[in-house]
Amino acid sequence: MKNIDPNHIAIIMDGNGRWAESKKHSRLWGHIKGSQTAQDIVEAAINKNISYLTLFAFSTENWKRPVSEVQFLIKLLERHIKKRKADLLKQNVRVLCVGDLTPFPDHLKNELSDIQKATSKCTGLTLIFALNYGGKQEILQAAFKAAQAAFSSSSKLTSKEKFLELFESHLEFSTIPDPDLIIRTSGEQRISNFMLWSSAYSELYFSPKFWPDFSKQDFFEAINEYSCRQRRFGGLKHMDPIKESLA
Ligand code: IPE
Ligand code: IPE
Ligand code: MG
Numbered sequence: 001m002k003n004i005d006p007n008h009i010a011i012i013m014d015g016n017g018r019w020a021e022s023k024k025h026s027r028l029w030g031h032i033k034g035s036q037t038a039q040d041i042v043e044a045a046i047n048k049n050i051s052y053l054t055l056f057a058f059s060t061e062n063w064k065r066p067v068s069e070v071q072f073l074i075k076l077l078e079r080h081i082k083k084r085k086a087d088l089l090k091q092n093v094r095v096l097c098v099g100d101l102t103p104f105p106d107h108l109k110n111e112l113s114d115i116q117k118a119t120s121k122c123t124g125l126t127l128i129f130a131l132n133y134g135g136k137q138e139i140l141q142a143a144f145k146a147a148q149a150a151f152s153s154s155s156k157l158t159s160k161e162k163f164l165e166l167f168e169s170h171l172e173f174s175t176i177p178d179p180d181l182i183i184r185t186s187g188e189q190r191i192s193n194f195m196l197w198s199s200a201y202s203e204l205y206f207s208p209k210f211w212p213d214f215s216k217q218d219f220f221e222a223i224n225e226y227s228c229r230q231r232r233f234g235g236l237k238h239m240d241p242i243k244e245s246l247a
Contacts (some may be wrong), residue, residue: 003226003227003228003229003231004227005048005049005050005223005226005227006050006179006180006181006203006223006226007050007051007052007177007180008050008051008052008053008054008176008177008178008179008180008181009045009050009052009053009054009179009180009181009182009183009222009223010053010054010055010056010179010181010182010183010194010195010199010202011041011053011054011055011056011182011183011184011185012056012182012183012184012185012191012192012194013034013037013038013055013056013057013185013211013214014184014185014186014188014192014210014211015030015185015186015187015188015209015210015211015212015213016030016031016033016034016210016211016212017030017031018030018186018210019033019034019210019211019212019213020033020212022210027069028069028072030210030212031069031072031073031076032076033212034211034212035076035077035080036212037211037212037213037214038055038057038080039080039084040215040216041053041055041214041216041219042088042093042125042127043216044216044219044220045125045127045219046091046093046124046125047216048220048223050125051125051126051177052125052126052128052176052177052179053125053126053127053128054098054128054129054130054176054179054195055127055128055129055130056130056133056194057073057077057129057130057131058073058077058099058130058131058132058133059130059132059133059134059192059193059194060099060100060132060133060134060137060193061134061192061193062132063103063132074104074105074108077108077129077131078107078108078111081108081111081112081115082111085114085115085118088115088119088122088127089118089119089122091124091125092122092123092124092125093119093122093124093125093126093127094119094120094121094122094123094124094125094126094127095115095116095119095127095128095129096116096126096127096128096129096176097112097116097128097129097130097131098128098129098130098131098133098138098172098173099129099130099131099132099133099134099172100132100133100137101131101132103132104131104132112129112131126176128176130194130195133172133194134193135191135193135194135195135196135197135199136193136196138171138172138173138195138196138197139171139196139197141170141172142167142168142170142171142172142174142197143167143170145170146163146166146167146169146170149166149170150163150166171197171198173195173197173198176198178198178199178200178201178202179195179198179199179202180202180203180226181202181203181205181222181223181226182194182195182199182202182203182204182205183205183206183207183219183222184204184205184206184207185207185209185210185211185214186207186208186209186210186211187206187207187208187209188206189206201231201233203226203229203231205222205225205226207222
């Protein structure tokens with residue numbers, strides 16, 4: 001039996017630099033092409049009626065890159081958001097951001113805040129940009145906030161389950177369902193500090209294509225493969241109804 005289409009797809013958009021270098025261009029050209037691919041894949045997600053799409057656009061580790069590349073990425077992101085705002089609104093897309101935006105320049109922060117406000121009532125696709133996002137940082141921050149809340153509250157923490165509830169409420173993705181499918185392009189087969197908590201039972205799909213070459217068709221193929229996977233979440237494929245009712 002086929003799975004229904006994924007409710008939440010998250011993408012590690014990787015390979016812009018190598019794509020450009022393979023064509024004897026500068027890495028920056030690859031990022032420009034990559035932002036066009038992002039636009040195409042958002043359209044494909046809308047066509048497929050996907051509810052949540054998360055795009056990993058800048059990691060907490062990407063600051064290690066040359067300042068010129070980081071500055072270019074910041075400018076490109078700002079331009080992308082400005083250019084896409086009206087269309088996203090028309091397409092009923094709600095935009096959210098996760099990650100620590102504080103180190104970004106004010107003009108980018110303002111654009112991001114504007115688009116989130118402008119689209120906050122949209123009921124179609126929820127498009128989440130992960131910016132200066134890191135999975136470890138998300139967990140650390142949630143644990144820290146939960147511990148602070150627990151210590152400052154007069155009601156004692158009575159169980160791990162209660163702490164888990166408090167901890168999860170402080171995760172950046174707390175209001176977003178866990179990703180069903182995580183796609184990474186460029187042939188690399190690693191998570192690179194992406195969604196470490198919520199990906200516990202995500203299906204992983206690795207495409208050999210560099211992100212600028214990843215097409216709508218490739219996106220649909222990934223969804224198709226997902227639909228043939230068997231998800232068990234630690235259970236069994238065929239649960240025996242008699243035993244289940246005894247449990
Ligand atoms: C992904 O492409 C974009 C970002 C990480 C911002 P890369 O820039 O990582 O491209 P490669 O992996 O070096 O080819
Ligand atoms: C992951 O790609 C981050 C983003 C796509 C934003 P990287 O290119 O930064 O990851 P590594 O360095 O190859 O693991
Ligand atoms: Mg990369």
